[in-house]
Structure formats: C-alpha cells, structure tokens
Amino acid sequence: MKTENRIKLIKGKRIALLASLITVLLAAGKYIIGVYFNSEVLTADAVHSFADTAAILLSAFGLHLAGRPKNSRFPYGLYKAETISLLFVGLFIGYAGIDLFIEGVSSIRSPSAAVELQMLPMITAVISIIVSVFIAAIELRTSKEVKSLSLEANAKESFMDIITSVIVLAGIILPSYNIPYIEGGVVILISLIVFKIGAENTVHSILVLLDADINKDIKDEIKECVNTIKGIKLVNQIMIRETGPFKMVEMEILTSPSATVFVAGRIGDEIRNNIYNNFSNIEHIFIDIKPARNEIYHAVIPVEENNGLDSRVSRHFGKSKYFIIIRIDEEKSEIEDFYLNEFLDKPRHIGLNVIKSIAHYNIDIIFTMEIGEISFHILRDNLIDIYKIPDYNITAKKVVEEFKNKNLEKIIKPTHASDEPNIQ
Secondary structure, rough: OOOHHHHHHHHHHHHHHHHHHHHHHHHHHHHHHHOOOOOOHHHHHHHHHHHHHHHHHHHHHHHEEEHHOOOOOOOOOHHHHHHHHHHHHHHHEEEEEEEHHHHHHHHHHHOOOOOOHHHHHHHHHHHHHHHHHHHHHHHHHHHHOOOOOOHHHHHHHHHHHHHHHHHHHHHHHHHHHHHOOHHHHHHHHHHHHHHHHHHHHHHHHHHHHOOOOOHHHHHHHHHHHOOOOOOEEEEEEEEEEEEOOOOEEEEEEEEEOOOOHHHHHHHHHHHHHHHHHHOOEEEEEEEEEEOOOOOOOEEEEEEEEEEEOOOEEEEEOOOOOOEEEEEEEEEOOEEEEEEEEOOOOOOOOOOHHHHHHHHHHOOEEEEOOOHHHHHHHHHHHHHOOOEEOOOOOOOOHHHHHHOOOOOOEEEEOEEOOOOOOOOO
16 A cells, blocks of 8 residues: 555544544533433433434544555455445435434424423534534545545544534523524435435445445546557557545556567656556556457658658658548558658758657558668657568558568568668
C-alpha cells in the first residue's frame, strides 16, 4: 500500500473513533435525562444516537481492517472491509429512518397533552445540535480527504441528526404550547430523508462488492490521459474496481507489433506515472500490453510529384518534394493528405525535420529506400515501422500493393550514417 494511502486510512479511523466516543457520551446523557424527566422524544433520540454510534464504530473498524498490510491469506489486502462496513452503516441508517417514521406516525396518532416546559431536556437538545454540527463537519471534511464512503455516509447521517435534534427540541418546547402535530409530521419527513441515505449507501456497497461498473466518468478521463502517450495504438479496455476507499485499475493496451520488451515496459511505466499523478486514491494499476494486429495503417510515402497514388516514389526520404499521408486497409487505400517538403533548403537533417513535422498524423509506417541513423532511431522509439521501397521507378500505388502482398522488406537498421549530407 502506498504510504499516503496508509496515512489517510489511519486518519479516517481516528476521526471515526473520536466521533464514536463523542456520540456515545452524548447518547448516554440524553438517555439518562430523558428517562429521568419522562421525555419520550429525548429518550427516542438517545436510542437513535446509539444506532449512530454503532454505525460509526463499524466505519472505524472497516478502515482499521483496510489499513492492515497484505499477507499470504489476503494478497489483495482487506480494503473491501470498509465497503462491508458501508453496507452495515447503510442498514443501520435505514433502520433509524424506519424507527423515526414509526415514532412520527405514533406521535400523530396519539398527540401528547400540554406539559410544562422542561429546561434540562431542552438544554440537552441544544447541546446535541451543537455536537452534531461539530461531528458532521469533521466527518465530512475527513471523508473527502481520505475518500472513505462509509465515513461520508456517517457524515451525511450526522447532518440529518442536526435536523433531528432540532425536531427533538421542538418536541420538547411545542407540547407546552399545546401544538402536538408539528413534531410528528416533521419527524416523518426527516425519517424519509434518513431512510433514503441508508438505502443509497446499502445499494452502493452491494454494487461495489459485486464489482459493478460505477466509474464511467473516471474511465473516460483515464482513457483520455493515457491516449496522450506515444506508442499506444489503442486503449482496448479499462476496468475499475472500487475496493474500500481505493480504486484498482485494469487496462489492456495495444501497441506496435514491433515494440520490444524494453519499449513496452517504458510505456507501462509512463501510463502508471500519468495515472498516479492525475488521479487520487488509485492503489493499484495492472496493465496488459499486447501487440496490435493492425487492419488499418497510416503510412507516409515520399514522392517526386503531386499525382495522387500514381506519383513516382522518391529515392531519398529527406530530399523528396512531397509526402503522401495514406490510410491503408484490406479493401482500399485512401490519401489523407499531401505534405509539401518545406525543409528542402535546409543544409542538414532534412528527413529528421520532416519526421518531426508529420508525427501528429499518428503514423504506423514509413516507406523509404534509405533512412539515416538519427531518423531511424526516432522512428523506432515512436514505434513506427520502416519498410524498404525496392525501386524508385515505381508509383505509390505499387508500393501499397507490394506492402499488402507482404513483399516489402522491413528496415531493421539505418541504411547510412547520420552525418551523410543532404540525405537525412
């Protein structure tokens, strides 16, 4: 596990434990005062707070397990323990919503008679509001920082506790004015909100445990990020699994069939660095790099004239007047662009300048009779294959036909030195 991720888990666990301690002390105080003053609404709120405590403890326990190191029994870690905690947190919150709903219905059916205002229960309800604000704020801030879904669920439920505590306060004050129905109606409304939060977190945790695809936006962003890396022909597949507060990314990348093991390893390292630098809370990236079986190629052919596919090929790549950018597939070949060689007046490295200027065409192949050393290595580093044109007295159309018939020889080393004048 990355060090920063371990630190996040430890911080999330500490916050959850602190929230648990504060909540259980507050719940105990509400229960004692509620029983002593015979305040049913305060006693019910205490029971609700005890349920919150259990949910927060489950979150802390899940974060604790998620932070444990991998071992032979759990080689992928215990990150999903936090997701399991989220499931139980959602169930607890859903139960609290149902309990509040029953309490609200009961309050409407059997309204209480006017009673004298009780100061200590009222003060306790005010303190409960203040504490709920504190707990909700710190849980929400920490959950965003450590990306803990169970802690975020608790934070949302804590914000509901603020409203619930206000209702409890109203339930203590309003009966003294003989206004009994307001409490029951608002309790029912809040119960539905609480139940919705619980249901959403329960469903989400089940989807995560079943490895459902719930990260489409992130997948698109990762694909866009990876496609900027040179040498990648196609991002064939991206799969993202949520596992606790982290994400595991698996992808299949297609690269040039001529890519060496070293080049493939370099591409893999660059992919990992790009993703880790641009996306947070990704714990592991598995990359399967495969050679692409091209059915469509984008190629460059040096020619002496602008006569479409009937143009005669040029003997020297760098001294060619024009370059055809052509799309080749099994059925037909189409010219995509005609490139005028604007570097003919340069004294040296003409071909090198041409290669740099046409790189944005995402070229797979270059056809040429000769290639200099520097140009050769730049092309190979960018996973562009080089095929030898057998005769300069043929047309571009003939070159394409010979390539389709697999009659052209692949150039695997430079044909001349890099310092040969007016060629490279």
